[in-house]
Amino acid sequence: MGMAHVALAAVLAMAAAAATASASPALGIQPLSKIAIHKATVHLDLHRSSAYVRATPALLGNQDEDTVWVTVKYGWDNPTPDDWIAVFSPADFISGTCPNPERYPAEPLLCTAPIKYQYANYSANYLKGGKGSIRLQLINQRADFSFALFTGGLENWNQRGSSENFEVQPKLVSVSKKAVFKNPKAPVFPRLAQGKTHDEMTVTWTSGYDVSEAYPFVEWGMAGAAGTRTPAGTLTFNRGSMCGEPARTVGWREPGFIHTAFMRNLWPNKEYFYKIGHELSDGTVVWAKPYTFRAPPTPGQNSLQRIIVFGDMGKAERDGSNEFANYQPGSLNTTDRLIEDLDNYDIVFHIGDMPYANGYLSQWDQFTAQVAPISAKKPYMVASGNHERDWPNTGGFFDVEDSGGECGVPAETMYYYPAENRANFWYKVDYGMFRFCVADSEHDWREGTPQYKFIEECLSTVDRKHQPWLIFTAHRVLGYSSNSWYADQGSFEEPEGRESLQKLWQKYRVDIAYFGHVHNYERTCPLYQSQCVNSEKSHYSGTMNGTIFVVAGGGGSHLSEYTTAIPKWSIFRDHDYGFTKLTAFNHSSLLFEYMKSSDGKVYDSFTIHRDYRDVLSCVHDSCFPTTLAS
Ligand SMILES: [Fe+2]
Structure with a gap:
């Protein structure tokens, strides 16, 4: 290595330091950060x-x-x-x-x-x-x-x-x-998200129109019926909202205006059309293209329900610019498979690390454009990752610089999600027979915190006879992963990840806990306290006895290595880009599939068949007290 390369390595190492924590992936440098x-x-x-x-x-x-x-x-x-x-x-x-x-x-x-x-x-x-x-x-x-x-x-x-x-x-x-x-201010890149209740769909988009210049709204209605107009709210943020560099300096770019409208009282499963627009002061309207979506099922509804889950996708440039193959090499493959397969799923969960803008604000527009063919038609539910939120001394759990100074502001504004306070990125989603409890691994989750309270509330308030499929998600691996950097520190998880939470997952019989952050795929046996509690590997029936942990962080960003010794609880690992799909056929039958992004084919799967009594029955640390009285 010559001096020039030593110097270059030093530059790259500095850039990498901004993109990673000591315990996080060491690869992956935002290409724009290479430019001085x-x-x-x-x-x-x-x-x-x-x-x-x-x-x-x-x-x-x-x-x-x-x-x-x-x-x-x-x-x-x-x-x-x-x-x-x-x-x-x-x-x-x-x-x-x-x-x-x-x-x-x-x-x-x-x-x-x-x-x-x-x-x-x-x-x-x-x-x-x-x-x-x-x-x-x-x-x-x-x-x-x-x-x-x-x-x-x-x-x-x-x-x-x-x-x-x-x-x-x-x-x-x-x-x-x-x-x-021709019209630089035109409304672009709509993104749907389910609202606080199942009968509410939100649409968020970006434009160059402040509310004083044009009135943002959505025209929408049931397919074949007349449309109604519903006004949108408008948000933006400025350079001063950024917490550090480069977001406050060379990475800053005006984000425009972010509009969100709420379409309410939807009839379950009905097809709706919508069209976003801005009414100018002279009464003319600047329209975007029309789209359709299917309204979510009611909680507990018995119908086919299909859900996509992955993390860490990132973005890439279709023209090959920004040395795209070096940053998130799988992101366009994942995006394209999901666009091709739009007719075969109903809702998407992208569980953190979205554009990896790392303080280069222009990249948020690029990301919303990349996923718009998906998000304009399916609810696109997001979670917060280290690359969205982390910045020292800004209230997060990790004092690292992974967000490049964004400290969560672009993510929390560009996408809607049904949190009580969008600065706290945790929320629940009822989707038919599923309940999702989406946690925020960038804020403290341990016992005694507001987030722990939310998680227990979310897990405990679901009626399992109608919503049997209970799913937990977070960005960082709060459960189990045999990824090398966790294995090297002997934890096989984010330190302090499951210590508080595993008793909640066990007590409330969480079926699957999903994580990203680690850029590969891994699935465990039904597990509690590091022990497999069920010897079956792919066709589960009856009482599960524990939770299945899935790492689905291979959405597109450079891959993470596993440790060489495979833990007993690790059933399937794949060092490749991919995403997962949950299909609930009814209240007693669930299919899980893992697909590679390269060909969209299934490479791992399992099924769960069980009845309500199997969720109620006694398992380790979760037996309800009984009385001898008759
Ligand atoms: Fe991450």
Whole structure:
């Protein structure tokens, strides 16, 4: 390893430190964090004679599309392998105004990270002829775009060793003219979520319209019937709501306005249509595309119910930018399988670690765009992960920097979920014969805390004769995992993960406890206090005696390694990208399946067949007192 690589490794290690905790996955660096944009220098005049960047078309979304492809042609007479093309939005990124001059004493000209980048020699023959052409995908993100050619690499690192004191850093040599969507403020990327009760569906979307400029609403109704209009609430947040860097500095980007409308008194299982819109002051309406959804079943309803659960999906760029294969290599596969399979499931639970924006706010728009084909049609229920929430000294349980300064604000605003207080990311969902208790592993869950109280309340208030299938979820592994970093510390769980909770899972007969955070798949036997309490492996019947623990963190982010010794309770492990599906056929029959994201096929499954009396009967530590009286 040469000095240059030592220096590069140091830069990468610093970036990694922002993305990981000591006990968390060590891989995975937000690609935008590799760019030392605040150290870039501007050389537009020097190279004006030969350097150029041109993007076509300049007017985007002519047919009101929210996602378009742009061709970028560029070149100059001094091409190097370190040259790169950056996309900036807003287009005017050389404003010279930095938010925290005291943080950057050299007063750099560039204070905003690009929204994506690609190496110039991604285009064949760039190094030979000095001319390149690439195609980039853009989404409507409320502002205009410009494309810039940089030389000198992404980072500020010493290419030739410290003795020569020669620093290579990004140098801007050319900028394109602006490209802009026909209506940059258009409402985009709707996301459904079940409300506080089963008969309430919420739709959340993003636009560039503040409520003073246009009135947000949803027009909706039963398929074939006339629609009604229901107003939406509007939220946003500002740079000051961010807790640290880069979210407060180079990663900041205006989030626009986030609107949520509530569609209430839904008839179970009925098909509804909806269309989001904004009424301008002159009475005209800016509409988004129409969509349909199926209303959730009533709690206890006996009908086919299918639920997708996974975590840690992340995002990637379909144009290959941001070195996408290095960050969340499986995310587009998972997304595409779920889009293809839309007719075969009813609701989605993404249990934390969503875009891994890590303080680069533009990435939240990119993520909502990526999952919009799913979330516009199925309730997309989210949980909080370390990459959404964690930041030191901000009230979370983990004093680490995994959110890149976001401290939960974008996640808690961009998505709706039926929590009492959305700063506390815990809530329950009744979906037909299921109850989900969604916990927040980034806040203290131990006995005596408000979250523990919520968990016990959620688990204890479900009537199992009508809702037999009781599911617990959290992002970090509060149950069991034979992932290597947990095994190395001898815990096989997040430290203090199950110590308080396992007696609740046992007492209230939780069927399955789901976790992410560990980026692989693993399923245990029915388990209590580290002991298998049932010798069956795939066709369970009668009393379960314990809870089955599932890690479903292979949604797309780089994979995590297992420990070599396989614990007795570990029944199936798969070191690959995948997601899981629960199918309740009726009150006594449940199917669990694990699918790989690469082909959508089932690689592990089990069934549970049992009756109400099997849930009621006595199991270890959960026997109810009886009297001898007759
Ligand atoms: Fe995580």
